[in-house]
Amino acid sequence: MSRENQFDVIIIGTGAGGGTLAYHLAASGKRILILEGGDYVAREKDNWNPQAVNVDAKYNTKELWRDVDGKKLHPHTNYYVGGNTKFYGAALFRLRQNDFREVRHYGGISPAWPISYDELEPYYTQAENLYQVHGNRGEDPTEAPAGKAYPWPAASHEQRIQHLADDFRNAGLNPFHTPLGVMLDEKNPRLSPCIRCNTCDGFPCLVHAKSDAQVLCVDPALQYRNVTLLTNAIVKRLETDSSGREVREVVVERNGVLDTYCGSIVVVCCGAINSAALLLRSANDRHPNGLANSSDVVGRHYMGHTNSVLMAISKCPNPTVFQKTLSVNDSYLGSKSFEYPMGHISFVGKLDAVTLRAGAPAIAPGFTLELMAKHSLDFWLTSEDLPDPNNRVTINRDGEIVLTYTPNNLKAHDQLKTHLQRAMKQSTCSIHGHDCHQGLFARSLYVGQRIPLAGVAHQNGTIRFGLDPKTSALDVNCKTHDLDNLYVVDGSFFPSSPPSIQG
Numbered sequence: 001m002s003r004e005n006q007f008d009v010i011i012i013g014t015g016a017g018g019g020t021l022a023y024h025l026a027a028s029g030k031r032i033l034i035l036e037g038g039d040y041v042a043r044e045k046d047n048w049n050p051q052a053v054n055v056d057a058k059y060n061t062k063e064l065w066r067d068v069d070g071k072k073l074h075p076h077t078n079y080y081v082g083g084n085t086k087f088y089g090a091a092l093f094r095l096r097q098n099d100f101r102e103v104r105h106y107g108g109i110s111p112a113w114p115i116s117y118d119e120l121e122p123y124y125t126q127a128e129n130l131y132q133v134h135g136n137r138g139e140d141p142t143e144a145p146a147g148k149a150y151p152w153p154a155a156s157h158e159q160r161i162q163h164l165a166d167d168f169r170n171a172g173l174n175p176f177h178t179p180l181g182v183m184l185d186e187k188n189p190r191l192s193p194c195i196r197c198n199t200c201d202g203f204p205c206l207v208h209a210k211s212d213a214q215v216l217c218v219d220p221a222l223q224y225r226n227v228t229l230l231t232n233a234i235v236k237r238l239e240t241d242s243s244g245r246e247v248r249e250v251v252v253e254r255n256g257v258l259d260t261y262c263g264s265i266v267v268v269c270c271g272a273i274n275s276a277a278l279l280l281r282s283a284n285d286r287h288p289n290g291l292a293n294s295s296d297v298v299g300r301h302y303m304g305h306t307n308s309v310l311m312a313i314s315k316c317p318n319p320t321v322f323q324k325t326l327s328v329n330d331s332y333l334g335s336k337s338f339e340y341p342m343g344h345i346s347f348v349g350k351l352d353a354v355t356l357r358a359g360a361p362a363i364a365p366g367f368t369l370e371l372m373a374k375h376s377l378d379f380w381l382t383s384e385d386l387p388d389p390n391n392r393v394t395i396n397r398d399g400e401i402v403l404t405y406t407p408n409n410l411k412a413h414d415q416l417k418t419h420l421q422r423a424m425k426q427s428t429c430s431i432h433g434h435d436c437h438q439g440l441f442a443r444s445l446y447v448g449q450r451i452p453l454a455g456v457a458h459q460n461g462t463i464r465f466g467l468d469p470k471t472s473a474l475d476v477n478c479k480t481h482d483l484d485n486l487y488v489v490d491g492s493f494f495p496s497s498p499p500s501i502q503g
């Protein structure tokens with residue numbers, strides 16, 4: 001192999017995991033190759049067009065996956081430089097201390113992590129600085145102790161959201177400002193990169209003001225001469241040496257042509273589903289169940305949260321533009337009426353009639369979709385789903401990804417909805433009093449033919465880390481137990497999926 005194709009480190013994927021790693025290693029002087037299956041997101045007006053983004057799914061992959069019955073599945077995921085952080089809602093939470101311990105849920109056990117919050121704390125601070133997180137410490141009673149303040153003050157609430165925060169507080173809840181990765185400078189609006197628009201959550205940022213892995217990590221890493229990025233470079237297989245202990249070659253398809261690269265260290269960062277798929281597709285004589293899979297956990301324990309979008313309709317309009325500023329964690333650990341963890345309540349970006357039409361909710365009496373969009377508070381509810389070995393990623397004979405998933409712990413999510421319903425009934429306004437709130441309406445999250453299984457935005461857990469090589473594929477440093485030079489650094493390694501891992 002020519003020296004041109006030999007590197008000290010090969011990073012596969014440029015999302016939250018791969019992009020951040022590339023940034024961190026860039027200054028080391030090591031020869032680093034970044035392989036990204038997608039291209040850059042084109043900067044164009046459609047970036048902020050709800051029809052193009054939410055209805056036509058312009059930026060989603062066109063790849064086809066299958067469900068367990070062989071039915072087609074159009075995954076709601078994005079292959080670009082920056083990965084899914086180009087589209088994420090930029091709510092950047094730390095896990096709670098309790099999330100690292102074994103927790104009993106209504107639906108079963110959420111297992112302990114092999115590391116503690118305290119071990120991760122300094123890295124959270126580094127990540128918050130890198131991703132320019134805006135937040136206020138001390139507002140959320142469930143938050144873990146932090147060594148430093150957030151680097152930026154929280155994004156302020158607009159009037160309607162502030163009113164709701166006041167209502168929630170009067171009802172005995174502890175609303176707090178959502179920690180957000182947006183480059184907003186409210187003290188200096190004329191120069192603020194972020195303009196607080198209504199097309200943030202789910203949309204790429206046209207003005208590059210979202211804290212995503214392309215803008216903050218990959219682009220700066222490429223300033224170093226020792227770092228090379230190949231886009232449209234889809235990694236097909238990892239080949240090992242004859243001992244099976246090392247990845248020898250990374251096989252890449254680029255514009256229809258196969259090529260191979262060699263890295264002293266290889267880091268897989270393709271997102272939890274594609275990373276598992278790559279290891280499974282790389283099976284060989286030494287690794288007949290897939291690479292690094294002597295434990296048989298690769299692909300198993302797929303988690304993706306139980307999520308709902310609930311629209312609370314009020315008689316008063318909601319003119320909020322940037323809605324994602326408020327969160328409530330009072331049900332995170334359970335309550336007097338339901339002693340098990342329920343989850344996290346926050347907001348999606350402000351829904352509009354175009355988007356609603358595609359995933360139409362039940363219409364509130366006396367309202368049209370346009371009116372509902374003008375009057376709704378659009379909540380995002382997230383509950384933990386538990387790691388089930390039968391919820392898994394496999395590869396069928398045609399090499400396609402097959403996703404098998406049976407939801408669990410649903411009672412906790414129902415209780416979370418009840419909790420929100422109760423809180424909303426106590427909300428009030430000076431004109432209509434308690435009658436202002438008209439009810440909660442579920443919005444289907446998935447447009448057209450999509451079914452909930454296709455909503456893989458929160459995918460994690462498929463290559464879990466742990467102390468025991470019999471029950472985990474990765475050690476606590478995310479190196480595979482079975483190989484000496486192979487790491488997995490993305491959402492795959494989580495042994496559980498606490499709701500603070502956000503969407």
Ligand SMILES: Cc1cc2nc3c(=O)[nH]c(=O)nc-3n(C[C@H](O)[C@H](O)[C@H](O)COP(=O)(O)OP(=O)(O)OC[C@H]3O[C@@H](n4cnc5c(N)ncnc54)[C@H](O)[C@@H]3O)c2cc1C
Pocket residue numbers: 012013014015016017018035036037038076077078079080081082083084085087088089090091092093201202203233234235236269270271272274275278457458459489490491492501502503
């Ligand atoms: C609409 C939306 C909203 C979200 N909101 C939030 C939020 O508010 N807060 C939050 O914390 N999280 C949010 N998330 C989730 C968050 O974006 C993901 O958890 C995160 O990006 C996962 O990082 P990752 O590194 O595991 O994978 P990804 O970011 O998915 O990156 C994987 C990369 O690998 C590349 N790749 C895949 N296979 C191959 C291959 N074979 N060869 C080469 N390259 C490959 C992909 O193209 C991609 O660039 C949201 C996600 C979506 C879709």
Ligand code: SF4
Pocket residue numbers: 182183193194195196197198199200201203204205206207208209210211322
């Ligand atoms: S709210 Fe700010 S960061 Fe988000 S898309 Fe708009 S300008 Fe970009």
